[in-house]
Amino acid sequence: MRTSLSRERLEFLAKDYRRGFIKHCGLEAVRVKRGLFESRVLIGENHRTQDNFIHAGLMATMADHTAGYAAFTVVSEEFRILTIEFKINFLKPAFGNALRCRSRVMSQGKQIIVAESKVYDVREDRETQAAAALVTLMAVPAEKLAVA
Numbered sequence: 001m002r003t004s005l006s007r008e009r010l011e012f013l014a015k016d017y018r019r020g021f022i023k024h025c026g027l028e029a030v031r032v033k034r035g036l037f038e039s040r041v042l043i044g045e046n047h048r049t050q051d052n053f054i055h056a057g058l059m060a061t062m063a064d065h066t067a068g069y070a071a072f073t074v075v076s077e078e079f080r081i082l083t084i085e086f087k088i089n090f091l092k093p094a095f096g097n098a099l100r101c102r103s104r105v106m107s108q109g110k111q112i113i114v115a116e117s118k119v120y121d122v123r124e125d126r127e128t129q130a131a132a133a134l135v136t137l138m139a140v141p142a143e144k145l146a147v148a
Contacts, residue, residue: 005034005073013037017069027062029069035105037070040122042098054094054121059131062101063088063117067135070103071113079139081113088133096123099130113137 014029017039026047031038039062041047047058064086071081100120107114119131 037103039066040100059119063133066101066103067115067117070115071137075139086135094121094130096121098122
């Protein structure tokens, strides 16, 4: 498994983070270090529920995806990361103008990686933790995931 990260790898992961469904959601990387990944999303009306809270599905997606990219920082380029389980606790309703997620790798085995994500509700200059997730991930060699 990887011991250090090149600048190119850091830049690649920050860019790669924002593809497909994640781009549609508006999530973006803001900080990448070995074992750590931080993301944010600016909240639009499309992210809110009928009661004007930020949708729990967005918070869960952010916690899971950001944990996956924290895991990417501790494996070499020939591995892909798959979530195999996650649990999220919603601590309080979020209703601010942004969300920020900080994920860190807590445990790393040969294949199994466990990461923790904390999701913060951002209101003006203040952050309040709104959710916490524990994410279990698997590092799989890319060639095993080739689509036929």
